Amino acid sequence: MSELKQIFKRGLLLIASTLFSIPAFAVREYNLPEPASTITREIYDLHMLTATVATIIMIIVTGIIVYALIKFRKSTGYQADQNFNHTWFGRWSWALVPAIVLGIDFSVAGSAVKTLGNIESHDPAAVTVKVTGSQWKWTYDYMEDGVKIVSNLNKDIPSTDDLYLRDVDNRLVLPINQRIRFLHTATDVLHAWWVPAIAYKKDSIPGYINETWTMIDKEGVYRGQCAENCGTGHAYMPIVVEAMSEANYAEWMNEQKLAMVAAVAESSADKTWPLAELMERGEKLYNTNCAGCHMPTGTGLPGVFPALKGSAVALGDLAKHNEVVLKGVAGTAMAAWASQLNDLELAAIITYERNAWGNDTGDAVQPADIKAAR
Amino acid sequence: MSEATIHDDHHDHHDHKPTGIGRWLFSTNHKDIGTMYLIFALVMLFLGGASAMVLRMELFMPGIQIVDPDTYNNLLTNHALIMVFGMVMPAGAGMANWMIPMMIGAPDMALPRLNNLSFWLLPMAGTMLILSMVVSYFPGTGTPVNTGWTLYPPLSVQSGMGMDFLIFTIHILGISSILAAINIVTTIVNMRAPGMTWFKLPLFVWSWLFTGLLLIMIMPVLAGGVTMLLFDRHFGTSFFDAAGGGDPVLFQHLFWFFGHPEVYVLLLPSIGVLGLIIPTFSRKPLFAYKPLVWFMAALTALGMVVWAHHQYTIGMSLNATTYFMIGTILISIPVGMMLMSFIFTMWRGAMTFETPMLFGIAIILMFSFAGVTGVMLAVVPADLQYHDSYFVVAHFHYALIPGSVFGLYAAVFYWLPKWTGHMYNETHGKIFFWWTTLSFNLTFFPQHFSGLAGMPRRIVDYSPQFADFNYLSSVGGMLFGLSHLLFLYIIIKTVKGGEKAPANPWEGSMIGTTGLEWTLSSPPPFHSFSTPPSVK
């Protein structure tokens, strides 16, 4: 009995403490974020207009009802006016009310049509970025410069931090005051790229390309999330955009190009890589690219994603392993990685998979092997 | 007519009641089938509600609380499907079954055996739905159904075997709805008592006529869409795969060609109910009844051609987008007319505030709110920000819960005396009303703000910046859930006993309407009208 009481007391305490601790997060945001691009600013104004119209309509409707509730109650002795339906209002309201509503409708639609025209305009842009959604990461291709960035969730942030699920390893960097054109597509299922402050959303559809555009007018870091259900990791696909001045952007772009050239040179260098070095690189790459599904421990998610630890593929024939990773498995979440990673990276990952978590094949897969398997 | 009840025992052989379990399993009686529909809906309310409670518990605070992402999305899918197809639609059909033959003076539904078939398909579909969830726990069956109720490919092509069960769940539900709709429409057109002309029909009957027509037109389209999905999954077709010349977006068109009219399927029966309740408790005939019927027809037609407002983000041409936007905004006209009709029925009426009326007033207010946020969503550029965020979740729960579920609650209170022969306890009813209304608003009002602040829907976990609104929403959700235990208690108590209800328990229910339901005893005789009554 006393034990029961104890449990009951503790339960109450627990409930009380959560009740009081959680509201300690102050309400920070309750409206669309401060717009930081020309087009989102226009949308923001439209949003404020429609929200105001909505509020006014609600005030009118509520006003009429409250007045009626006070005035026309039986308990105050009010007699129902059975002739009300035959007054001029009763006879003409069916035309009057729709006419008023139509007026409001058209004024709302009118301002929307203008903004819509701007959204769908196809003026030439200075920077074109192809944004590709995959389960569960974003790939950015700078079409003019040939630079590519893969952006994954930053998993190191605790769930109490404001940046939890809102931070990535590699940001998308963009210049301000330049028209930027986004091409949206996906490799596997639907996604949607959405950064409320600077870019409205359009779906990423596998096999098709959608366009949006923006012109950012303030430097800063802008955050968003994937906004179309893409399965298990849908909550784990944040977006971070860093907008910088044109000069800084140009400098950043140069660094990226140099780094890219170096990586290509490294990958195609005629060199035999030692196991230890491949494992080291492989672990990092595995954790960013594959651990989302196959788990950092290689155990997968039973019934959904196969374990690689002890898997027949990872322990068996290398050719088969290469093929699965390069070409993917059609009709499943396992994507083809051939176009996403270079020879060295793939060699490292596969080596890692064949030697980590007690998979002891001892194979040190070389970039040349991958090249041959492509 | 009351003769039949007085001489109940020594009446002709038409009036004997079948007994035992067979009365229910093999029933051809519209009231018994209606009762089964209603019980089924109540059970589903608790099932769908229980999954919503799990969702809200998971979203109580940031971090993974109790379910993994796939289970979350699976529960989400089932929550929506159970509530929409398992709860609201059967409850509406149950009420149609119970009330329409009595209102129009028919002996029963037009096709009684078919009626029973439409009902019994529902438990079969329910079983199939539960199987779709259970099957994913067997090894080798792939991912659970984690798509949400919209089942968009390619994700739904990727999901495991549960998806096949879900596809056939939808097929069975579709057959059930089509058969029920055929039956109801036929009943309304063919079974009216002599003199019950079109413009004497109670609004509820009209609302079901249009609902039935909508169902006949849209359910086959959904069935076609999921059939194509099945073929893509198993037979190598490429409807939704660009590599073979298909397009994933096509499924969205099919789904929403069904889905948008579907929201009016959910809404209209409740509007019909309001068209009875508001006049009753205002003691004044329905304002602008005839125009209202015509605007309902307009809503039905307009509702069929605006579906793509759910897909503004798919990249349609500018012309198509503009057309869908304007069409959608125009829907405010017929719906606004309906609400105006109700408001001016109250105007200069002599109102009293029994539970059904309280719900009626609250519905007008809260559904208007859902409507104006709907119009905000209809504005394309703004929707490119709102879409797939919690703002949408808030909009549609305001539309679905006041717009249809509360309408059904109001109807339950309004008709319980007729169905059971007992009055419910008015105090309990009022407590239930205030409890649900307040906790409902606490649950869903904050979601507008988390949505605007950038929280996407269908996520299992979120950043602490959205925590406060989600916390409020979860607390509200739990309170709202608990209120349903009171609802259950009231129903059980009223079925079991209570003050005897007269044939017509509501003072104003006969003013300005010619529905025949109140001329029958409470509860009505087993066969409502063996010989057609005539209406002057």
Next chain:
Amino acid sequence: MTTNETYFIPEPSRWPIISASGVFVLLFGFILFINDVGAGSMIMTAGFLMITYIFFGWFGTVIDENLKGNYGSQVSTSFRQGMFWFITSEVFFFLTFFGCLYYFRTIAIPYLGGEGQLGSSNLLWDGFTAHWPLINLPDATNYSPPKEAMGAGGIPLWNTIILLSSGATLTWAHWGLKKESKNQLVLGLIMTVVLGLIFFALQAYEYYHAYTAMGLKLTSGIYGSTFYMLTGFHGLHVTIGTIMLIVITIRSMKDHFTEENHFAFEAVAWYWHFVDVVWIGLYFFVYWL
């Protein structure tokens, strides 16, 4: 609505609940079957047998009741209206597939080929050009593209002629019924059934030819997918329609129909004409255009 006779309310019946269970068993088996699980095909067969049994039982009961004269004119109107709404729902079912065909041809494929307002989708499909019928797929890795497309001459043309004449023979039979000429009625029905069977046989041959000689399969990309979906569901309806025609032919021989009371005949006739009209749409949109 104006009659004063008593409306016939059937006694409690076990058919509905058995039908619902039959549907469940059939579909449950089918799901297991397509997923290669255990006894799928057997469960499916059981469900199928249940449903067949029900069709005989339920319709048998209805025929009995009708012959006993239980049904007044109002009941018969209910049946007619029910059938009308059922066919309406079928119309929307077919409209779905026609709508899809339209969508692929005028929206999806041109987009893939680089047309349309956005036009950039072609970036993903190097070298793909939009052309209907779609022989060259954007990416044929998982599909087997057809060698050629269906023409409008030959079998489809014959089939059009056959179905149209079957509509005529059916109407001729209906005249027979109205004239109370049993010979004309039965002969007309038999001709209709035979024409239906010929149609079916030709269609089967066409499928065989398409699969073997033309390489046109369900897996041939969107052309094959839409072709088989549309013609396949139509074929299914022809099959059902033919079975129903056979039933009413037998019933006509047994003198079940009178000039005033022949709902079943009318229902089947409507259904058959509906199937006819769908075919004309098919011939026009699938084979010809």
